[in-house]
Amino acid sequence: MERRHPTLADVARVAGVSKATASRAINGAYGTSPTVRDHVRSVAARLGFAPHVAARALATGRGGPHRRDRIEVLIVDPDPAAMSAKPFYGRVLAGAMRALGGENLSLEVRRVAAAPSDEDDAPFGRLLINLPGAAGAALARRSRTVALGRSAPGVVFVAPDNDSGGSQAAAHLVATGRARIGAVFGPSTPCADERRAKFLRVMAGAGLSVAAVDGDFTRSTAYAATRELLRREPELDAVFAACDVTAMGVLRALRETGRRVPHDVAVVGFDGSALAEAADLSSVYMPVEEEAASAVRRLLDPALPPAGRLPTTLTVRGSS
Structure with a gap:
């Protein structure tokens, strides 16, 4: 019988990390410490794991081990015109991009009509908007996650007052x-x-x-x-x-x-x-811009203290 080749899941299980972390460690992507990278690579070598670069690039569509990792802004909104009709989302993206600065990370935006199920190709981090608590908690188990607004217990969030x-x-x-x-x-x-x-x-x-x-x-x-x-x-x-x-x-x-x-x-x-x-x-x-920037900074450095509630201020104009 032909010997089964070890998979990324095998490496992750033996190393005691998630598949996403194992993948980042092996590829040298953003978000893993030198200690974790050395540990995971040692386990991979011991198991005889050899990632196939071309196959991985075809599977992910992201160009192999030298691709930039990403932060996903995941928006649950059933309105198909949401991105153009609601200024809130544009302000979120402006704040997120400001916080990323010169980091070697891409920003990916995804609007869905309903909360997605768990996915295998988890990003480095996720910024959740309008995610129900249970769905947010499930995604938080796969990658670093910060929600805009309260989510499930244990899911870090940033919110206005x-x-x-x-x-x-x-x-x-x-x-x-x-x-x-x-x-x-x-x-x-x-x-x-x-x-x-x-x-x-x-x-x-x-x-x-x-x-x-x-x-x-x-x-x-x-x-x-x-x-x-x-x-x-x-x-x-x-x-x-x-x-x-x-x-x-x-x-x-x-x-x-x-x-x-x-x-x-x-x-x-x-x-x-x-x-x-x-x-x-x-x-x-x-x-909103500071809310999103604070969330992204927390994704980049989970050791940062909670942002707390950000202040809101009424501006009185001609309508009242």
């Missing part, structure tokens, strides 16, 4: 005398849930109820949701939008139904993107 942002938006509307409040909230992600919960708590503390609908951070859904809110509550005098893209749909619906902003209805968004400035929209600013 959504509580403070939701509180500032609500307090501003109360302070300016608005009493018939509507809201177009976001999908059930940790960050959206946090800003929603705090906004509602502040309004309840002021003795005000909120006519609320759920959205999905798209302009079209926000437009339809606002039309529905106005049918239910025609005397609304304020609307809180869970993000600036949502606010664009809110503003369109108000304009088409003859409501003047801010005279009849005040509008406050969340993100502080370029959209807010262009539309003269009051919005809670999130330091």
